[in-house]
Amino acid sequence: MEENTFKKGLIDGLPIGIGYFSVAFAFGIFALRCGLKGWQAVAISATNLTSAGQIAAVPIIAVQGSLVELASTQLVINMRYFLMSVVLSQKLKPETTVLDKLIIAWCNTDEIFAVCTGKDYRLDKRYCFGILIPPYLGWTLGTLAGVLAGDVLPAIITDSLSIAIYGMLIAVFVPAGENDRNMLMCIAISVALSLCFFYLPYLRELPGGFTIIICAVAASVFMAVKAPVGGDG
Amino acid sequence: MPFIAYLIVMGGVAYLIRVIPLLFVRKTITNPFIRSFLYYIPNSILAAMTIPAIFYVTDNRLAAVAGFAVAMLLAYKRKSLVTVAAGACVSVLAVELLMKII
Structure with a gap:
């Protein structure tokens, strides 16, 4: 069933926004600990919306590292968004304007992407605007709450929130694997490679963002050759 | 280096990576290999991002394993995003509290 309204987008974005709030909260505390000012952490969240990228960037900024170092780290860690945006561009209705895309691109995160690509129809821009508002607010306001609360909150609470x-x-890729045996195999290959890159000598020296790309691309290329999907795929 | 320079570089890279494909890939991709690749790639990215990173996200390894196990179980039972995430958080908290008591 096609539900392409702004309201449906907001509803779908709400759990993402709630999830982001807690992680952004932890990011705020982390940034303060690294020596950034509170407003700097909030400014980073408001302009980036990338959890892994931001967490990698804060220590570089804190020690006044070079811009080249910062840019290359962000490029490697956020490389996956390039692939995600290629997929997302196929999910938008053909009449989506450049201006709409400039806004939608801003908030293409792993979770928004996951929910959007889970739909079996083309997305209307109103749905997209709806789904990106709660995560954007959750992420930015969560960071603000984190830097305001600082270390007032007990460590055990922020620690347990970090797994959210x-x-x-998991709530996205597990059901996808349950639905399709080939997808399950693809996930299994990707995870196996990920474990290798994390634990094996030399392989584990590679940056995490780059590792994710290698694992996912290798698994997906293999499955695309072995078990191509037909029709609407 | 002023903070604003870092902010522009960081935000610029993150944004360009996201916006370029949205603006310049206009055709619907019909190539079966590319379509299949695009079908498989999202979940393989999410899975590689999660495992094994999830085991190191909390201070306590055992708590993270418990959170992972509960999240997997709830996701397998098709619970919502919030339920799965909350289940993982509560499990981590429970294990960490238990280990403080013991």
Whole structure:
């Protein structure tokens, strides 16, 4: 069933926004600890909306690292968004304007992407605007709350909240694997490679963002050759 | 280096990576290999991002394993995003509290 309204987007974005709030909260505390000012952490969240990229960038900024170092780190860690945006561009209705895309691109995150590509129809721009508002607010306001609360909140609470974002990712890829044996195999290959890159000598020296790309591309290329999907795929 | 320079570079890279494909890939991709690749890539990215990083996100490894196991179980039972995430958080908190008591 096609539900392409602004309201439906808001509803779908709400759990993402709630999830982001807690992680952004932890990011705010982390940034303060690294020596950034509170407003700097909030400014980073408001302009980036990339959890891994931001967490990698804060220590570089804190020690006044070079812009080249910062740019290359962001490029490697955020490389996956290039692939995600290629996929997302196929999910938007053909009449989506350049201005709409300039806004939608801003908020293409892993979780918004996951929900959007889970739909079996083309997305209307109103749905997209709806789904990106709660995560954007959750991410930015969560960071603000984090830097305001600082270390007032007990460590055990912020620690347990930090797993929320991974829980959300699991809630997306596990049912996808259940639905399709080939997808399950693809996920299994990707995870196996990921474990290799994390634990094996030399391989583990590679930056995490780059590793994710290698694992996912290798698994997906293999499955695309072995078990191509037909029709609407 | 002023903070604003870092902010522009960081935000610029993150934005360009996202916006270029949206603006310049206009045709619907019909190539079966590319379509299949695009079908498989999202979940393989999410899975590689999650495992094994999830085991190191909390201070306590055992708590993270518990959170992972509960999240997997809830996701397998097709619970919502919030339920799965909340289940993982509560599990981590429970294990960490238990280990403080013991």
